[in-house]
Amino acid sequence: MDLNGDDLSGDGLSGDDPVVAVGGCTQFTPPAGVRQVRAPAGIVAYEPAEMTVRVRAGTVVAELAEALAAHGQMAALDPAVPDAATVGGVLAAGESGLRRLRYGPVRDTLLEARFVSAEGRMVKAGGPVVKNVSGFDLCRLLVGSRGTLGVLAEVVVRLQPRPAVSRWLMGAADPFAVRRRLYRPSSVLWDGEITWVLLEGHPSDVSAEASALGRGFVDAVGPPPRPPHRWSMRPSALPALAASASAGLDGAFVAEVGVGTVHRDRPQPVRPVDPLHERVRALFDPGRRFAAA
Amino acid sequence: MDERLAADLVAVLDKRRVRVESLELALYARDASVIEGRAGVVVFPNSTDEVQAVVRVARAHGVPIVPRGSGTGLAGGSVPLDGAVVIVTTHMDRILEIDEEERVAWVQPGVLNLDLSRAVAHLGLHFAPDPSSQQSCTIGGNVANNSGGPHCLAYGVTSAHVLAVEVVLPDGSLTMLGGLDPDPPGYDLRGAFVGSEGTMGIATRIAVRLTPLPPAVRTMLADFPTVEGAAAAVSGIIAAGILPAALEMMDAEITRAVEAYVHAGFPTDAAAVLLVEVDGLPDGVDAATVQIDEVCRDHGARHVRVAADLAERALLWKGRKSAFGAIARIAPNYYLHDAVVPRTRLVEVLTKVYEIAERHSLVMMNVFHAGDGNLHPLIVFDRRVEGVMERVHAAGTEIIEACVAAGGVLSGEHGIGLEKRDFMHLIFSPDDLDAQARLREAFDPNGTCNPQKVLPAGARCGDLQRIPEGAWI
Ligand SMILES: Cc1cc2nc3c(=O)[nH]c(=O)nc-3n(C[C@H](O)[C@H](O)[C@H](O)COP(=O)(O)OP(=O)(O)OC[C@H]3O[C@@H](n4cnc5c(N)ncnc54)[C@H](O)[C@@H]3O)c2cc1C
Numbered sequence: 001m002d003l004n005g006d007d008l009s010g011d012g013l014s015g016d017d018p019v020v021a022v023g024g025c026t027q028f029t030p031p032a033g034v035r036q037v038r039a040p041a042g043i044v045a046y047e048p049a050e051m052t053v054r055v056r057a058g059t060v061v062a063e064l065a066e067a068l069a070a071h072g073q074m075a076a077l078d079p080a081v082p083d084a085a086t087v088g089g090v091l092a093a094g095e096s097g098l099r100r101l102r103y104g105p106v107r108d109t110l111l112e113a114r115f116v117s118a119e120g121r122m123v124k125a126g127g128p129v130v131k132n133v134s135g136f137d138l139c140r141l142l143v144g145s146r147g148t149l150g151v152l153a154e155v156v157v158r159l160q161p162r163p164a165v166s167r168w169l170m171g172a173a174d175p176f177a178v179r180r181r182l183y184r185p186s187s188v189l190w191d192g193e194i195t196w197v198l199l200e201g202h203p204s205d206v207s208a209e210a211s212a213l214g215r216g217f218v219d220a221v222g223p224p225p226r227p228p229h230r231w232s233m234r235p236s237a238l239p240a241l242a243a244s245a246s247a248g249l250d251g252a253f254v255a256e257v258g259v260g261t262v263h264r265d266r267p268q269p270v271r272p273v274d275p276l277h278e279r280v281r282a283l284f285d286p287g288r289r290f291a292a293a
Numbered sequence: 294m295d296e297r298l299a300a301d302l303v304a305v306l307d308k309r310r311v312r313v314e315s316l317e318l319a320l321y322a323r324d325a326s327v328i329e330g331r332a333g334v335v336v337f338p339n340s341t342d343e344v345q346a347v348v349r350v351a352r353a354h355g356v357p358i359v360p361r362g363s364g365t366g367l368a369g370g371s372v373p374l375d376g377a378v379v380i381v382t383t384h385m386d387r388i389l390e391i392d393e394e395e396r397v398a399w400v401q402p403g404v405l406n407l408d409l410s411r412a413v414a415h416l417g418l419h420f421a422p423d424p425s426s427q428q429s430c431t432i433g434g435n436v437a438n439n440s441g442g443p444h445c446l447a448y449g450v451t452s453a454h455v456l457a458v459e460v461v462l463p464d465g466s467l468t469m470l471g472g473l474d475p476d477p478p479g480y481d482l483r484g485a486f487v488g489s490e491g492t493m494g495i496a497t498r499i500a501v502r503l504t505p506l507p508p509a510v511r512t513m514l515a516d517f518p519t520v521e522g523a524a525a526a527v528s529g530i531i532a533a534g535i536l537p538a539a540l541e542m543m544d545a546e547i548t549r550a551v552e553a554y555v556h557a558g559f560p561t562d563a564a565a566v567l568l569v570e571v572d573g574l575p576d577g578v579d580a581a582t583v584q585i586d587e588v589c590r591d592h593g594a595r596h597v598r599v600a601a602d603l604a605e606r607a608l609l610w611k612g613r614k615s616a617f618g619a620i621a622r623i624a625p626n627y628y629l630h631d632a633v634v635p636r637t638r639l640v641e642v643l644t645k646v647y648e649i650a651e652r653h654s655l656v657m658m659n660v661f662h663a664g665d666g667n668l669h670p671l672i673v674f675d676r677r678v679e680g681v682m683e684r685v686h687a688a689g690t691e692i693i694e695a696c697v698a699a700g701g702v703l704s705g706e707h708g709i710g711l712e713k714r715d716f717m718h719l720i721f722s723p724d725d726l727d728a729q730a731r732l733r734e735a736f737d738p739n740g741t742c743n744p745q746k747v748l749p750a751g752a753r754c755g756d757l758q759r760i761p762e763g764a765w766i
Contacts, residue, residue, distance in 0.1 A: 108453050
């Protein structure tokens with residue numbers, strides 16, 4: 001069922017039965033037999049001179065991107081499947097895109113969130129402006145919370161100017177040296193042999209940086225295909241990956257150099273967390289209404 | 294003063310670092326705001342272990358704790374109430390590790406903001422958040438207040454530069470929030486802790502991101518005959534798709550005060566000036582410089598001066614950053630406000646703010662982070678004048694209300710502390726406040742860590758706080 005799209009009252013979540021918030025379902029399969037809730041869709045307010053947009057959480061990312069591109073702007077939401085992923089889904093999953101090296105993690109884009117709490121109340125976190133320290137930062141808490149603290153209904157996100165030029169290059173080179181040589185590349189990817197680089201900005205700066213990369217680099221159509229699972233590793237742990245991969249130990253990977261996200265063919269083992277995380281969850285959802293996604 | 298408490302604290306630190314003299318207690322009873330509280334004991338731990346020990350002793354005595362860095366906060370965040378134990382981090386001032394390749398530094402909380410940037414400058418790196426108080430504020434304070442600065446427009450505020458925080462929780466236990474990997478498991482409690490104003494524990498070690506110094510920088514000073522023109526140029530620059538590294542505005546009063554103080558060549562007959570900086574790769578910087586020049590002239594700028602060299606650039610920034618020093622020469626007291634409005638409403642809100650000051654016969658100046666709509670109306674006064682504090686506070690309240698009415702928020706960088714706690718209901722409903730109180734409760738179930746700050750009384754059901762003596766004086 002849908003949340004009440006017009007007044008965002010949260011009434012759609014009254015009651016105390018278990019629910020699961022779903023977006024485009026590009027990141028997970030909702031558990032069977034649990035009531036699904038979907039956020040409404042659509043852009044509520046977009047003022048380009050503000051460089052922010054207010055959007056219903058169920059809006060498909062590609063639709064938002066198109067509206068923003070018409071004004072030379074973009075949101076740093078780069079999901080793998082933009083035609084299906086929703087804005088709320090990307091934020092709840094907390095997965096940053098390939099350009100994180102330049103534009104930062106997805107958690108830094110959320111300025112305000114309206115979410116429905118486990119009690120079925122509409123709650124506002126943050127505010128609509130680009131700088132805000134009024135109260136505790138619940139927005140950061142919501143990003144990556146996978147629907148376990150509340151259901152995102154409407155959000156305000158920070159926008160960026162679109163770069164004049166975006167250019168992917170590839171070549172066989174030490175990705176760490178490449179990253180050191182360039183000033184703020186948008187992405188440096190590496191599969192253990194080949195390095196991909198995304199340069200963005202003013203056309204002549206991009207050309208200059210591209211030629212500084214050397215003759216070993218050629219234009220690429222885009223980033224390489226990535227294995228499906230994301231690992232979160234210290235950026236300094238990446239060089240060791242190549243050694244184990246070439247010894248045939250570790251399978252294929254595409255690493256985001258300087259970031260530490262590694263795309264691999266099997267999931268990262270579950271890592272333990274401090275009991276504090278469970279205390280937060282229990283305070284926001286004492287009855288465990290929200291299924292963990 | 295509680296002598297048994299002091300004796301137990303001396304047992305875990307030493308006599309020199311547990312202060313109960315009235316001079317010390319008075320010094321640590323306030324921060325850089327006009328709010329005054331009452332400290333019970335002031336302690337100066339040297340290590341994480343000592344912080345834990347202090348927290349446990351205070352807890353055993355049922356006395357609240359207040360974390361404190363340099364005390365430059367402007368919202369009363371580190372002002373102790375009811376004889377709390379003030380835990381000062383200034384002795385914990387070591388840079389523990391600098392990883393040039395990973396561009397990360399581990400620091401103790403008492404490291405001064407500018408000291409870190411100085412320590413890594415030879416590597417071509419810096420710590421991007423640059424509050425005007427950067428010579429004296431601590432990184433622990435920056436983390437607690439999620440502080441900003443002129444260059445946070447493009448680089449992001451403190452939260453974007455903190456990777457991990459080791460925290461002594463209010464029960465004395467130790468935890469690590471965040472990590473050096475991009476997506477640590479669980480909730481982003483690192484993000485929740487940043488900006489928690491000392492209410493969720495004490496940061497004892499912090500991993501911060503270091504940012505490369507830009508290869509090209511251009512600093513411009515645009516001089517406007519009207520405040521409206523300058524404010525409209527701000528929106529114009531953003532609307533043109535430029536996100537400058539910094540975009541600051543100073544009105545006529547403050548420009549004259551600064552010029553008299555630093556002699557940087559600021560135009561003393563301008564109604565407002567914009568200080569704009571762009572950085573990055575050289576051609577992009579040149580293109581943006583030309584565009585900004587055009588936008589400013591389109592909005593009536595008389596001159597747009599581009600700093601010729603490093604020295605001129607440094608001088609322009611010195612002017613901006615010494616605004617507060619300049620004011621000290623004009624009147625003995627000032628009250629600095631901090632609120633954010635949508636940047637497209639700057640002109641309208643500024644007009645209102647000037648009207649409010651005039652109605653209360655107060656001298657008001659504006660020097661602020663225009664690029665992100667972060668207003669800093671500054672009221673200068675002499676508190677010895679009878680009845681002036683009432684007018685200062687009445688004007689302050691009206692300014693906040695005007696910002697909120699324009700769709701803005703209470704604070705962009707100074708925080709809520711005690712100063713704005715009772716305004717929180719202007720922008721948050723009881724349900725919104727209750728959600729924030731739950732987060733705090735997860736960290737501090739007994740409410741012993743910097744109590745009575747940020748959230749108004751009764752934010753969480755059954756939570757009855759007293760209005761502290763002396764707040765909002
Ligand atoms: C002249 C002047 C200019 C300023 N300019 C700016 C500016 O441009 N931008 C800006 O954002 N701010 C500015 N400020 C405000 C202030 O400098 C910042 O908020 C600063 O980050 C506070 O640091 P501090 O070390 O002085 O912290 P304090 O004032 O000592 O404490 C601030 C808050 O942090 C908490 N705290 C301190 N250390 C810790 C710790 N280790 N763990 C947990 N909590 C802790 C305290 O409890 C308190 O709530 C300015 C202040 C002045 C006086």
